[in-house]
Amino acid sequence: MAEPWLRGTLTDVEPVRRAVLHALELxxxxxxxxxxxxxDVEMLRGRMGCRRWGFSCGIWRGRWTGC
Incomplete structure (x- = not known):
């Protein structure tokens, strides 16, 4: 699939804001x-000293989980 800015979406938004929205979408x-x-376990587990992907509270895979 092409990157969001190549799809021709959000044409009604001014260019600078459109670039930000496309970056967030990507x-x-x-x-x-x-x-x-x-x-979920793999998301919260760090490997070989690397930072974790997941969060202990807040937004988790697009949904609010609370703290």
Whole structure:
């Protein structure tokens, strides 16, 4: 699939704001692509000293979980 800015979406939004919205849309698609195969346990577990993907509270995979 083409990147959001190449799809010709959000044409009614001014260019600078459209660029920001397209960047956020692309970031969301990247998270879905790379994190979708991971389980909740894998999302919260760090490996070899790396930072964790998940969060202990807040927004978790697009839904609010609270603290």
């Amino acid at each position: 970031a969301g698609e990247d998270v879905e692509r790379w994190a979708a195969p991971l389980s």
